[in-house]
Amino acid sequence: MSAAITDFAPNHYGNPVRKKILSIGLMASLLPFIAALAGHQISSGWGALFLAFAPFILCALAYIWVTYSDTTPGIKNDGVIFGQFTGRGLAAIMLGMVLTGLYVTLYWFPQYLGFVDWGKPAVGVIFLLEPLSQALRGTYADQWFLYGFLYTVGVSVMGARMLYRYRHNKYQILRTFSVMFFQLAFGFILPGLLKSFSQPEFYFTYFWPLKSEYLFPGKWSEMMAHPGGLGTLMLVWGVVASFILTPILTYRFGKRWYCSWVCGCGGLAETAGDPFRQLSSKKLSAWKFERWSIHLVLVLITVLTVLLWIDLGEFSQSYKKAYGFGVGSLLSGVVGVGFYPLLGSRVWCRFFCPMAAVLGVFQRFFSRFRITTNGDQCISCGNCSMYCEMGIDVRAYAMQGKNIIRASCVGCGVCAAVCPRGVLKLENGKTHADRFEGAENPLAELMRSLSSH
Amino acid sequence: MDILIKKQSDRHVVILGNGIAGVTTALSLRERDSKCRITIVSGETEQFYSRPALMYIYMGHMTLENTRPYEPWFWKKKKIELCQGWVERIDISTKTLIFADSKTLNYDQLVLATGSVPNKFGWPGQDLKGVQGLYSLQELQSLEAMSSRIKTAVIVGGGLIGVELAEMLHSRGKHVIILAREDTYWSNAMPLEETKMVGDVIRAAGIDLRLNAELQEIVDDGSGQACALITKTGERIECEFVGLTAGVGPNLSALKNSEIPTGRGILCDFSFRTHIDDVFACGDCAEIETPDGERNRMEQLWYTGKMHGEILAGVLCGEDLTYDRGIWFNSAKFIDLEWHTYGQVPPCGRPQPEGVSHLYWEAADKRHSFRLVIQDDAVIGVNAMGIRYRHKICERWIAEKRSPTAVFKNLAEGNFDPEFYRRYEPEIVQVFQAQLSRGGAR
Numbered sequence: 001m002s003a004a005i006t007d008f009a010p011n012h013y014g015n016p017v018r019k020k021i022l023s024i025g026l027m028a029s030l031l032p033f034i035a036a037l038a039g040h041q042i043s044s045g046w047g048a049l050f051l052a053f054a055p056f057i058l059c060a061l062a063y064i065w066v067t068y069s070d071t072t073p074g075i076k077n078d079g080v081i082f083g084q085f086t087g088r089g090l091a092a093i094m095l096g097m098v099l100t101g102l103y104v105t106l107y108w109f110p111q112y113l114g115f116v117d118w119g120k121p122a123v124g125v126i127f128l129l130e131p132l133s134q135a136l137r138g139t140y141a142d143q144w145f146l147y148g149f150l151y152t153v154g155v156s157v158m159g160a161r162m163l164y165r166y167r168h169n170k171y172q173i174l175r176t177f178s179v180m181f182f183q184l185a186f187g188f189i190l191p192g193l194l195k196s197f198s199q200p201e202f203y204f205t206y207f208w209p210l211k212s213e214y215l216f217p218g219k220w221s222e223m224m225a226h227p228g229g230l231g232t233l234m235l236v237w238g239v240v241a242s243f244i245l246t247p248i249l250t251y252r253f254g255k256r257w258y259c260s261w262v263c264g265c266g267g268l269a270e271t272a273g274d275p276f277r278q279l280s281s282k283k284l285s286a287w288k289f290e291r292w293s294i295h296l297v298l299v300l301i302t303v304l305t306v307l308l309w310i311d312l313g314e315f316s317q318s319y320k321k322a323y324g325f326g327v328g329s330l331l332s333g334v335v336g337v338g339f340y341p342l343l344g345s346r347v348w349c350r351f352f353c354p355m356a357a358v359l360g361v362f363q364r365f366f367s368r369f370r371i372t373t374n375g376d377q378c379i380s381c382g383n384c385s386m387y388c389e390m391g392i393d394v395r396a397y398a399m400q401g402k403n404i405i406r407a408s409c410v411g412c413g414v415c416a417a418v419c420p421r422g423v424l425k426l427e428n429g430k431t432h433a434d435r436f437e438g439a440e441n442p443l444a445e446l447m448r449s450l451s452s453h
Numbered sequence: 454m455d456i457l458i459k460k461q462s463d464r465h466v467v468i469l470g471n472g473i474a475g476v477t478t479a480l481s482l483r484e485r486d487s488k489c490r491i492t493i494v495s496g497e498t499e500q501f502y503s504r505p506a507l508m509y510i511y512m513g514h515m516t517l518e519n520t521r522p523y524e525p526w527f528w529k530k531k532k533i534e535l536c537q538g539w540v541e542r543i544d545i546s547t548k549t550l551i552f553a554d555s556k557t558l559n560y561d562q563l564v565l566a567t568g569s570v571p572n573k574f575g576w577p578g579q580d581l582k583g584v585q586g587l588y589s590l591q592e593l594q595s596l597e598a599m600s601s602r603i604k605t606a607v608i609v610g611g612g613l614i615g616v617e618l619a620e621m622l623h624s625r626g627k628h629v630i631i632l633a634r635e636d637t638y639w640s641n642a643m644p645l646e647e648t649k650m651v652g653d654v655i656r657a658a659g660i661d662l663r664l665n666a667e668l669q670e671i672v673d674d675g676s677g678q679a680c681a682l683i684t685k686t687g688e689r690i691e692c693e694f695v696g697l698t699a700g701v702g703p704n705l706s707a708l709k710n711s712e713i714p715t716g717r718g719i720l721c722d723f724s725f726r727t728h729i730d731d732v733f734a735c736g737d738c739a740e741i742e743t744p745d746g747e748r749n750r751m752e753q754l755w756y757t758g759k760m761h762g763e764i765l766a767g768v769l770c771g772e773d774l775t776y777d778r779g780i781w782f783n784s785a786k787f788i789d790l791e792w793h794t795y796g797q798v799p800p801c802g803r804p805q806p807e808g809v810s811h812l813y814w815e816a817a818d819k820r821h822s823f824r825l826v827i828q829d830d831a832v833i834g835v836n837a838m839g840i841r842y843r844h845k846i847c848e849r850w851i852a853e854k855r856s857p858t859a860v861f862k863n864l865a866e867g868n869f870d871p872e873f874y875r876r877y878e879p880e881i882v883q884v885f886q887a888q889l890s891r892g893g894a895r
Contacts, residue, residue, distance in 0.1 A: 012513070012624060072657060074789030078624045079513040087513075168789070170873040284524065374869055375844025377784045377793070379755050380473070381506035382519045395522060416871055418514075420786040422793060422841035425869050 012079035014067035022063040029055035036125045037112060046131045053128075057157060064161045073168035075418050077387070085341065086275045092341035100338030107329045110143040118142070136192035137201075145192075151268060152188040155180055158271035165274070171413045171426070175260060179267035187264045200226055202234045205262050207241040209301045210355035214238040216308050247362060253428055254369025255359035256411020263355075265348060268337065269389065270412060273345025277414065280344035280391035287391065290351050290408065297327060298357040327352065346389045350408055360407030369411065370435040371404035373397065374423045384415035384424060398423050405435055462488030466769060467550065467560035469540055469707060471495035472504060473755055474736025475566030477762025478769075483531050485770045491532070494550065494558065496539035497589050500525065505755055507593050508617045511600075512624045517590070540707040545729050550707075562731045562769060565708075565719055566762075569701035569737040569753055571614075578671025583679035584695040587618050596694075603627050605692040607682045609668045610699030611638050616651070616787050618696045619660045630690060631655065632666040632682075634699075640802030646813055647792070647838055648801060650822060654790045671695055701753055703738040716740045718751055723775040725765045733769070735761035741776070754783065780848050790820060795847035796834035798826050809833070810893030812857065812885040816877060823881050827893070830856050840877060841869035857889055 032052050068076065084091035105112050114124025121127065121140045129149055133141035159180040166172035186205045195201045200223055208215040215238065223231035249257040259266045269277075280286075304323050307316040336348030349356050363369060371394070378401075384394035390408040394415045397404045404424075416424040429435055466482060468475045471493045479491050493501075506520040528535055536558065542551040543563070550558045571586020573579050583599060585592050606622045608615050611633025619629045635641070637648040638655065655662045667685040674680035682690045703718035714720045714728045718740030721727045725735045734740075736758040741750035752761070757778065767774040784793045799805050808828055815822040816839075826834030831854035835847045846867040850860050865878040888894045 012626075072789055077509075077512075077514040081513040081516055083513075169871065170875070171871045174873055374841070375782070375848070376756060376759070377782065377844055379505040380503040380522045381509065382503060382515055382522070383506075383509065386515050386519045399522060413871060420791070421784045422791050422869060425841070426872060 013071055013076060015070070018066045019063060022059050022066060025059040026056060026063065029059055033125060036114070036128070044127055044130050049128055049131055053153070057153065060157050061160060064157075064164055068164045068167075076165050077383075077418065080275075080278060083275075086278070088279065088342060092276075096339060096341040099340060100334055103329075103333045103338050106143050106147055107333065113143050113146060115143050133192075136189065136196065138196035148188050148191075151264070152183055154272045155183040155264075155267050156271075158274065159267075162271050162274050166417065169413075169417050172417060175413065176270065178261045179263075179270055182262050183264050183267045187267075199228070200231050200234060203264075204234075204237065204241075205264065207238045207246075207355075208305070209242075209298060209358065210263070210265075210353060212301050212305065212354075215242070215305055217311070218308070246359065250359050250362040251367050251432065252369075254367050254409070254411050255356070255363045256369065256409075256426075258359060259349065259356060259410035260412045265332075265336070265353070266410065269345035269349065273340050273389070276340045276345050277389035277412075278344070278386050279342065280346060280350070280389055282385050282388070282391050282393050284393075287393075290391070293351045294353065294357045294360070297331075297352050298354040300327065301354045344389060344391075346391075346410070349410065350390050356408070356410075363409065364405060364407040366432055367405075368429045368432050368435065369405075370427055370429060371397075371409065371416070372425050372427055373401050373403065374421075374425070376401060377421045378423045379421055381420060383418040383420060387414050387418045389414070394424070403435060462486075463490070464561040465490040465492065465559065466562045466564065467491075467558060468493045468564040468566055469495075469550065470564075470566035470568055470736070470738070471498065471501045471535070472566060472568050472736060472758065474568075474758035474762045475564065476501045477759045478564050478566065478735060478765050479533050479762075480531065481763050481766030482769055483533060485766060490534070492534040492536055492558065494536045494538065494540060496537065496553075497591065499535050499537040500528075502590070504588075507587065507590070508621050511593060511597060511621045542709070543707060543711040543713065543732075545712055545732065548731070560731075563733065564765065564769070565713075565727070565732065565734040565738060566736045566758075567704040567707055567738045570704045570706075571697050572700045572702050573697060574699065576668055576670060578673060578679060579697065581671055581673055581679040582677055583693055584671055584697065586697045586701075587614055587621075588701060599694070600625060603693045605630070605690070606694040606696060607632060607690055607692045608696040608698055609682075610697065611635060611662075611664075612642070612698060612700065613639070613785050614701075615696070615698035616655060618698055619655065620658070620788055622694070622696075623658060623660055627694075628661070630661040630663060630692075632668060632684065633662065633664050634667050635802060636665050637801065638662065638664070640800060642800050642802075643792075643794075644798060644811070644813075644824065644836065645801040646815060647822060647824070647836060650815075650819060650838055651787045651790065651792075653819060654788050658788045668695075701737065703740065703751070705738070716749060718749075720749075723777075724768045725761060725776065726768070733765055735765045752778070756782065780851050782844060782848070790839055791841065793837045793842055793844075794835065795842075795844070796826070796832070796851040798824065798834040798836045812888050813894040814877075814881045814884045816880075821877060823877070825857060825860065825885065827857055832857060832860050842867045843869045857885065861885060 080086045083089065085095065114122045114126040116122050121130065122142060126141050126143055126146050129141040129146055132149070133139060133145050159176050162176045163173055182205050187203065191201045191203055203211060213219045214235065220235060223235050260270055300323060304319055307319055331352045332348050339347055378398040380395060380399045382395050384398060385392070388394050389412060390410060392404065392406050392409060394404055411426055413426050416426055466489055468479050468491070475493055479493050483491060500521050501523065502517060502520040503522065506515060509515045510517055510520065538556065539553040540550045541553045544551060548560050550560065569588060571588050578584065585595060587593065587596065603622070605628045608619050608629065608631045611631055615631055619631050623629045637645060638652040640648050643651070652662055652664070669683045669685045671679050672681040672683065679695055680691065682692055682695055705715055705719070708715060708719065712729065713732060718738050719727055719734035720742055721734045721739050723741055725733045725739060727734050737753045739761065743749055760778065761776065764774050764776045780796055782795050784791070786792070799809060810827050812825040812827065813822065821839035823840060824836040825832050832850050835842065835850070861882045864882055865876065868876065868878065
C-alpha cells in the first residue's frame with residue numbers, strides 16, 4: 001500500500017484545531033528548559049518550579065482530554081500506522097533522539113543540566129526542583145531527583161491518557177492505577193521522605209536482580225551500619241521479596257504481578273510507552289535472540305553478585321563498573337527508554353532485564369497464569385500480535401486454539417482488549433498443570449471426529 | 454467420480470486461491486502428505502493474509518504485512534510453492550491452468566478456493582468509478598487511492614461488510630450514510646432486539662443509518678465518475694463514493710469457458726468433490742449439493758472456509774470424510790459492540806420456527822444483552838452482545854441439550870470477559886427465571 005495518506009490528521013481522534021493549538025502550547029512550554037540548557041539563569045522558588053512545569057503538564061492533560069472526550073468507549077487505534085509519533089515518523093525519530101540525549105546527559109554529562117557537585121546546590125534545570133527536593137527530601141536537588149521527578153510526571157500524565165483511552169476496560173483501568181500508584185508512592189515520594197528522615201533512600205518495589213545492589217556486600221554494610229535498624233529491615237525485605245514473594249506471586253498470577261502492575265520500568269512502558277507498544281518485532285528471529293540475551297544478562301548479574309561477595313579485588317570492581325555501564329546505563333536507560341519511539345516500549349524488559357528472566361522461567365514452567373483462547377472464533381486478523389508490546393506472536397497460538405504461556409508475557413492484557421472477536425482471556429487457573437489444555441488443534445480434532453465413517 | 458486417491462508422493466496438487474479455505478487445505482494436506490507437490494495460486498496476493506483484517510489496514514491499526522499470519526520463510530519450510538497470477542481459463546482435459554499472461558500450470562488434483570465477489574444487482578451506474586464493494590486487497594487499494602477525494606460516502610446494504618466499511622470511512626473523517634433495505638439492521642441474521650441495538654450503536658458513532666432505503670441508481674458526473682446516488686424514494690444524495698455491500702457471491706471468473714459445472718457456486722458434494730474428476734472446491738465459492746427439496750449449501754464465512762479445508766485435505770489423501778459443520782457459531786464486531794452466537798438463533802427477518810421460545814435480557818446501558826433460544830426444554834441457541842462467552846461451553850450446552858435451568862446454574866462458567874469486568878450473570882438468571890415461568894420473553 002504505497003498511496004500517500006492525505007486525508008488523515010495525525011492522531012485521528014479529537015478536534016484537530018484544538019489539538020493544534022495545544023501542540024503549540026506544549027512546544028512553547030518547553031522554552032524555559034531550552035533557555036536553561038543554553039545557560040540562561042532561571043530564578044528558583046516554587047513560582048519558578050510551577051511556571052516551568054505546569055504549562056506543559058496542563059497542556060498535555062488538555063490534549064488528552066480533547067483527543068478522547070468526543071469518542072465512544074472502545075479501542076482507539078485509528079491512525080496508529082499513519083501517526084507521526086506512533087508510526088516511526090519524523091516526530092518519532094526526533095523524540096527518540098531527545099529521550100536518548102536526555103539519558104546520555106543524565107548519566108555522563110549532568111553538568112549541562114546544572115549539576116555542580118555532590119553536596120553542593122545545583123544550577124540550571126536541576127535547580128528548578130530545589131524547593132521540591134528540600135520539602136520532600138531535605139537535601140539539594142541533583143540530576144537523579146530531576147530524573148525521578150520527570151519519570152513520575154511521565155507515568156502520571158501518560159497514565160491519565162491510558163485511563164481515558166481504555167476507560168471501557170476495567171482490567172486496564174485497575175492495572176494503570178496500580179503502576180501509577182507504585183511509581184508515585186514507592187518510586188518517588190517514599191524514598192524522598194525516607195531521606196528527609198535520614199534513613200536510607202530505599203525503593204521497596206525494586207529488588208535483586210533488577211536493583212542488584214540490594215544484594216551487594218557494599219550496600220549491605222552501608223545499610224546495616226545505618227542507625228535505627230531500618231536499614232537492616234529493608235535488606236531483609238529485599239531478600240524476602242526476591243526469594244519468597246517472587247516465586248509465590250509468580251506461581252499464582254504469572255509475572256504480570258510485577259512487570260505490568262508494580263515495576264517502575266513497566267509502569268513507564270505501559271503509560272508513556274503505550275503509543276509505541278506496536279513497534280515490537282514479532283519475528284521469530286527476535287524471539288530467538290531474546291531467549292539468549294535475557295538469560296545472558298541474568299548469568300552476568302549472578303556472576304557479578306558472587307564476585308563481589310568473594311571479593312576478587314580489582315577484577316570484581318572492574319566487572320561491576322562494566323555491568324553498571326553496559327547493562328545499567330546503556331541498555332536499561334539509553335536503549336531501554338530512549339528507543340521507545342523506534343523499537344517499542346519494552347526493549348529492556350524483553351531482551352535484557354534479569355528480573356524478567358527469573359520471572360519468565362517461573363511463568364513458563366511453574367505458574368497458574370495463562371492466556372486462554374476462545375475455541376475457533378479467531379479470524380487471524382493479527383491485532384493481538386500487532387499490539388503485543390513483548391513481540392509475542394499471539395495470533396499464532398490463538399488461531400490454533402492454543403493457550404499462550406510465554407516467558408516474556410507481562411500480562412498487560414492489551415491483546416485481549418484489541419481482539420475484535422473476544423478470543424483471548426488472561427486467567428489464573430486453579431492449577432499450573434492444566435495450563436496447556438487446549439493445546440491440541442481443536443478444530444482439526446472436531447472435524448475428524450464429526451466426519452469419519 | 455469416486456476415484457480413491459492413494460497417498461502419492463509425486464502428485465501435484467494445485468490450489469487456486471490463497472484465502473483461509475485454500476491455505477487451510479494446503480497446510481492440512483502437507484501435515485498428512487510430506488512428499489506431494491503443493492502449489493498455491495493467487496492473483497490477489499502472493500502471501501496469505503487475513504481478509505477480515507482488511508478494514509484495519511485502511512483505519513491505520515495495522516499494515517498489510519501485519520495481517521499475514523506467516524512469515525515468508527514459513528512457506529519454504531513447508532515446501533509449499535506460492536504462485537502469483539490471474540488464472541483466465543481451466544482446461545480440464547489437459548489438466549492445465551492458463552494464466553492471463555499465457556503461462557500455464559499443470560495439476561494432478563485441483564482445488565478451487567476462489568472465494569467471493571461483492572454482489573451487483575444491475576443497478577444503473579454500478580460500474581462507475583468510485584463505486585465498488587470491499588472484499589479484495591485490490592478493492593481496498595482502489596478505495597485508498599481515491600480516499601482523499603471522498604467527502605460523503607453512501608453504503609448500499611446493511612450487513613457485516615456494510616457496517617465495517619462504514620466504520621472504516623468514518624474513521625477517516627468521511628460523512629457516511631448507510632442505506633439498508635430492511636426495517637431493522639441485518640434482520641436476516643439477528644433477532645429484533647439485537648438488530649435495534651446494532652442500529653443504535655451505528656448511529657451513536659455518528660453514521661447516518663437509513664432503514665427501509667434502497668438504491669435506485671448512481672449518477673455519472675459526465676466523466677464516468679459517480680457523483681450522486683438516487684434512492685427508490687427519489688432522494689438524491691451527493692457523494693463521491695458508493696460502497697456496494699449487499700452480500701457476496703462465489704467468484705467464478707476463472708471458470709469462464711470451463712466445463713466445470715456451476716450453479717451460483719461451484720457444484721460439489723459433501724466431500725468437496727466437483728462433478729469433474731480430480732477437481733475439488735471449498736470455501737466461499739463452493740455450492741454443496743443437498744438432497745432434493747433442500748437448498749444447496751453455501752457458506753461464506755472465515756470459520757467454515759477453515760473447516761472445509763480441514764476435511765478436503767483428508768479427502769485429497771483418500772480418507773473417507775464428509776463435511777458436517779457441527780454446531781453453528783459466528784462472531785462479529787459492530788463498531789465497538791461485540792457479537793457472539795452459537796447454535797440456532799432465529800433472525801427476525803426470517804419465518805420463525807415452530808415450538809421455539811426465547812429468553813432475553815438486556816442491560817440498562819443497552820450495550821450488553823444475552824439470549825437463550827429454547828426448544829423442547831433444551832437450549833438450542835445462544836446470542837450474546839457485548840459480553841464474551843466461551844465457545845466450548847456454549848457448544849456443550851447445546852450438544853448436550855441442556856435444559857434452561859441447567860444452563861442457569863453454570864452460566865457464570867461460560868463467561869469469557871476480562872478479569873474485573875462487571876458480571877451480569879446473577880441479573881440475567883433472575884430475569885430468565887421470571888421469563889421462563891411466563892413461558893418465554895415473547
